[in-house]
Amino acid sequence: MDFSLSTEQKEIFEVARKFAIKEMLPKAAEFDESAIFPREIIDKAWELGFTNTCIPSEYGGNGFSLLDAVTIGEALSYGCMGMYTSIMCNDLALSPIVIGGSAEQKEKFLRPFTEKPLLASFCLTEPSHGSDAAGIQSRIKEDGDDYILNGEKMWITNAGHADLLIVYCTIDPSLKHKGITAIVVPADLDGITVGKKENKMGQNCSDTCGIRFENVRVPKENVLGAVGEGWAIAMKTLDHSRPLVSTIALGGSVRAMDCSIDYANERKQFGIPISKHQSIQFMIADMAQKIEASRLLIQKAAWLSDNNLDSTLIASAAKAFTADSCMQITTDAVQIYGGYGYSREYPVEKLMRDAKLIQIYEGTSQIQRLVISRKVLGK
Amino acid sequence: MNIFVCVKQVPDTETKVQPNGDGTFIETSSIKWIMNPYDEFAVEQALLVKAANAGSTVTVLRVGGVKDTEALRTAMAMGADDAILVDAEDNLDSYTIAKSLKGAIDKSGKSADLILCGKQAIDDDCLQVPQVLATMMELPSVSVIVGFEQAGDTVTVKREIEGGALEIYEVKTPVVLATNKGINTPRYASLPGIMKAKRKPMQQLSLADVGVSLEDRRVVYSDFSLPPEKPAGKKFDAMDDAAAAGVVAEVVGLLRTEAKVL
Ligand SMILES: Cc1cc2nc3c(=O)[nH]c(=O)nc-3n(C[C@H](O)[C@H](O)[C@H](O)COP(=O)(O)OP(=O)(O)OC[C@H]3O[C@@H](n4cnc5c(N)ncnc54)[C@H](O)[C@@H]3O)c2cc1C
Numbered sequence: 054m055d056f057s058l059s060t061e062q063k064e065i066f067e068v069a070r071k072f073a074i075k076e077m078l079p080k081a082a083e084f085d086e087s088a089i090f091p092r093e094i095i096d097k098a099w100e101l102g103f104t105n106t107c108i109p110s111e112y113g114g115n116g117f118s119l120l121d122a123v124t125i126g127e128a129l130s131y132g133c134m135g136m137y138t139s140i141m142c143n144d145l146a147l148s149p150i151v152i153g154g155s156a157e158q159k160e161k162f163l164r165p166f167t168e169k170p171l172l173a174s175f176c177l178t179e180p181s182h183g184s185d186a187a188g189i190q191s192r193i194k195e196d197g198d199d200y201i202l203n204g205e206k207m208w209i210t211n212a213g214h215a216d217l218l219i220v221y222c223t224i225d226p227s228l229k230h231k232g233i234t235a236i237v238v239p240a241d242l243d244g245i246t247v248g249k250k251e252n253k254m255g256q257n258c259s260d261t262c263g264i265r266f267e268n269v270r271v272p273k274e275n276v277l278g279a280v281g282e283g284w285a286i287a288m289k290t291l292d293h294s295r296p297l298v299s300t301i302a303l304g305g306s307v308r309a310m311d312c313s314i315d316y317a318n319e320r321k322q323f324g325i326p327i328s329k330h331q332s333i334q335f336m337i338a339d340m341a342q343k344i345e346a347s348r349l350l351i352q353k354a355a356w357l358s359d360n361n362l363d364s365t366l367i368a369s370a371a372k373a374f375t376a377d378s379c380m381q382i383t384t385d386a387v388q389i390y391g392g393y394g395y396s397r398e399y400p401v402e403k404l405m406r407d408a409k410l411i412q413i414y415e416g417t418s419q420i421q422r423l424v425i426s427r428k429v430l431g432k
Numbered sequence: 433m434n435i436f437v438c439v440k441q442v443p444d445t446e447t448k449v450q451p452n453g454d455g456t457f458i459e460t461s462s463i464k465w466i467m468n469p470y471d472e473f474a475v476e477q478a479l480l481v482k483a484a485n486a487g488s489t490v491t492v493l494r495v496g497g498v499k500d501t502e503a504l505r506t507a508m509a510m511g512a513d514d515a516i517l518v519d520a521e522d523n524l525d526s527y528t529i530a531k532s533l534k535g536a537i538d539k540s541g542k543s544a545d546l547i548l549c550g551k552q553a554i555d556d557d558c559l560q561v562p563q564v565l566a567t568m569m570e571l572p573s574v575s576v577i578v579g580f581e582q583a584g585d586t587v588t589v590k591r592e593i594e595g596g597a598l599e600i601y602e603v604k605t606p607v608v609l610a611t612n613k614g615i616n617t618p619r620y621a622s623l624p625g626i627m628k629a630k631r632k633p634m635q636q637l638s639l640a641d642v643g644v645s646l647e648d649r650r651v652v653y654s655d656f657s658l659p660p661e662k663p664a665g666k667k668f669d670a671m672d673d674a675a676a677a678g679v680v681a682e683v684v685g686l687l688r689t690e691a692k693v694l
Contacts, residue, residue: 064505064626072620102623115623125623 062124069103069128073304077132084136084258085403088250090214091136091258098140099170103129105163107144107151107293112159113167119293119355123300127348130304134407135256137301142210142259145294145415146173146219149235152293153277153286162217162237174215174240176206176264177287183208184420187230187284191222191266200236200276202244202269208414212247212262215240220266221287224280233283237275244269255406288365291416295368296354298415302379302408303347309379309386309404310340316390327389336385343378350374366428373421376411383408433488433545433605435478437512438533438565439471441496441503441522442555451656457523458656460497467503470550472618473611477580478548479511480616484582489513491540495532496522498636508629509621515634516540518642525651526560528644533561534568535642544569544606546587551576551610566608573608574601578615 058066077094084091098104106122108114117125122144130137143166150162165171182188191204202222212218218240223232238245248263277286314337317328327333350371357364383405387394394401412418443449444464452459467475475492482488492507495518504515516539518532537544547569549562559575566573578598579590591599592612621629639645666686670679687694 060505061626061630064502064509064621065623068509068621068623068626100622101620102625115627117623 058124062121065121066124066128068101069125070131072098072101072103073129073132077129077136081133081136081258082397082400082403084133085255085407086257086397088252088257090260091133091139092214094136095140095172096170098129104140104170105143105147105166107148108163108167109151109159112163114163118359119296120352120359123296123351123355126297126300127304127307127351130301131308132304133258134301134305134404134411135259137304138256138410139211139259141294141297141301142175143171143173144297145210145290146175146215146217148290148293149175149219149277149286150237152289153235153282154237158237158275158277171216172211172214173217173219174209174212174264175290176209176212176218176220178208179205180207180263184417186221186287187233188226189221189223189233190226191220192226193222193224193234193236193271193280195273196270199270199272202236202238202266202271204266206264206266208251208261209264210414211260212264213250213260218245218264219277221283228281230284231281233287234280235277235283235286236271237277238266238269238271242269242271254409255403256410292364292368293358295372295415295421296351296358296364298411299347299351299354299371299375302375302411303344303351305404305408305411306340306344306347306375306379306382309383309401310337310344312401312404313337313340313386313389316393320391333389336389340382340385343374343382347371347375347378366425369416369421369424369428372415373418373425376408377418379408380405380412433481433485434542435481435488435490435546435548436537436540436544437471437474437478437490437492437507438547438549438561439475439492439494439503439507440468440550440553440555441465441494441500442468442553445469445554451658455655455657456653457521460522465500465502467506468550468553468555470552470554470611470613471503472550473613473615474548474550474609475507475510475512476616476618477609477611478546479619481546481580481582482511489542491516491542493533493536494518495520495524495529495536501634504634505626505629506621508632508634509625510619511625512632514632516637517634518637518639520639520644523653525649525653526558526564527650528646528648530561530564530568531648532639532642532644533565535644536637537569539637539642545585546605547571547608549608549610551612562608562610569606569608571606571608572603573610574603575610576612577609578612580609580615 102115103125106117110116179189193200193202218238220236220238225232244267246265251261317333318326320327354364354368354371386401387405390401393399444466450459478490482490490512492512492515494504498519516536518536552559574589576591577589578592581588585605588602668679670676
């Protein structure tokens with residue numbers, strides 16, 4: 054057993070960390086306050102090879118393992134959780150093509166992402182179907198060589214800027230998950246309307262919108278795998294993307310702990326730095342434990358996936374544990390800052406707002422427990 | 433053009449430096465190494481010159497311990513073609529380092545058209561290697577450059593002097609130049625760059641290979657120690673006028689007798 058990263062992974066982490074500290078961190082507060090989409094940062098990140106980590110080298114990608122990808126994810130999320138949500142969104146959106154696409158589909162849809170900084174969105178959630186994703190209502194109907202797509206999606210990350218949409222829909226809602234189909238939809242097709250950007254609690258720079266599909270004509274050849282295979286593709290995608298999303302929590306947690314340590318050493322009350330008060334020390338000790346455990350769960354989930362072993366349980370455990378830990382850690386960071394922590398002049402209240410989302414998207418913390426309990430109870 | 437860049441590996445700026453056991457150097461076992469920040473400007477400049485002169489190569493040189501090779505790997509990940517590492521202790525003096533660098537360039541079999549260095553290393557701050565190297569190689573050198581333009585074998589460089597004024601030099605290549613902050617913005621190593629760097633050649637030489645022995649040292653470090661800890665500051669309570677008068681006399685007295693600044 055070996056817990057160390059490879060020399061290249063260490064170098065990748067260092068360069069990603071440098072990028073996060075020099076390019077992302079200084080803009081995090083302003084981009085949050087004014088809800089500015091981090092287009093320039095995404096483009097620079099693409100330039101350096103931090104995006105689209107899931108694209109295999111045969112199609113122009115860097116051929117990264119998931120362990121490489123989570124190493125990048127932790128480093129970048131340290132700079133800004135919201136920016137990284139928008140950066141990693143392509144991995145979530147393109148994974149279904151990597152997992153379920155044919156060689157021609159991969160060549161056609163993935164390669165352009167390695168040639169230009171394009172964006173893709175993963176469109177699963179609907180206004181009335183979130184956790185209960187198998188019940189989605191967006192529908193395709195056969196029409197000659199095409200399918201006609203109708204429906205509505207909600208909470209779609211990067212939707213306002215996406216070039217390509219990976220849409221989950223059903224051929225017949227009564228079939229439940231057996232009817233679910235994943236289809237690749239270029240965002241400029243007729244009949245697609247992107248709603249206004251949601252006004253969120255946190256991760257404000259990241260773009261989130263609803264999308265409406267009205268009689269959108271999509272060629273049949275854009276279906277990934279076959280009609281009815283969408284659910285299996287979505288589940289495999291989540292095994293891959295949950296460790297990555299977990300790195301958002303991990304990077305944010307490390308940042309919150311660093312801020313807490315600096316502040317606790319500087320701030321004096323009762324004549325001594327507050328870091329000399331045991332209750333503050335213990336809060337920071339709890340942060341350190343949770344961060345260490347978060348990283349190990351993420352790395353294990355990634356390692357299982359890289360070795361084609363069943364990673365569902367550990368990926369869900371990583372997602373729930375890192376998200377819940379990040380919520381606790383960022384809340385404690387605000388506590389350590391006291392009144393200053395509650396002010397937007399200081400960095401930690403943003404971390405707390407950003408953290409909340411991680412307990413919700415990519416399967417809520419409750420849904421992760423559902424997945425885990427089914428696995429361990431053998432149901 | 434054959435471009436050589438001399439890079440040094442220095443402790444990360446956040447390192448808390450400690451002397452080693454026998455005081456001959458700092459404790460290096462748990463240090464995180466980075467490329468000397470001024471050398472990043474030299475690497476970047478070399479890559480810019482390479483891009484402007486088709487068929488050029490950039491070779492990075494380093495004299496130092498072989499256990500960690502971050503600086504050379506970073507330079508190759510940024511785009512340098514190959515590297516030469518001269519295996520030596522990390523605590524050599526400027527003279528021996530310059531002699532080793534010259535030896536490595538001679539050994540490379542390429543005639544140098546341009547040699548770039550950072551203006552100083554942020555660890556020992558000696559500011560000597562570029563000039564000593566130029567003297568040994570009988571080449572002109574300009575240090576602390578903040579501007580670079582090239583027309584054939586003539587380069588025009590700007591050099592910052594006291595008060596922010598600039599000196600402008602026109603020199604013929606081959607030349608040794610030492611870069612300062614402001615000359616360019618060093619690129620990040622890209623991830624494909626990091627992957628490619630794995631396969632780029634890194635030649636390893638010994639001090640003997642480059643014609644240097646430890647007898648060459650002009651300076652031998654013998655006693656590293658931490659500066660004495662600053663005594664805690666003194667506070668004087670002068671909240672009311674009555675106390676203030678006495679405190680002023682006391683402070684003036686201490687400034688004379690203890691701090692000896694008056
Ligand atoms: C900023 C943002 C970005 C997003 N980006 C995307 C995206 O790019 N693509 C995409 O497809 N979706 C995206 N989502 C959607 C996200 O995945 C859903 O919001 C999430 O899955 C929860 O669904 P819901 O909001 O409908 O909540 P609901 O499913 O209505 O859940 C409400 C509450 O009930 C709980 N609950 C539901 N069912 C159960 C159960 N069986 N057992 C116990 N508790 C249960 C939930 O845990 C939650 O606490 C995004 C959401 C947000 C907020």
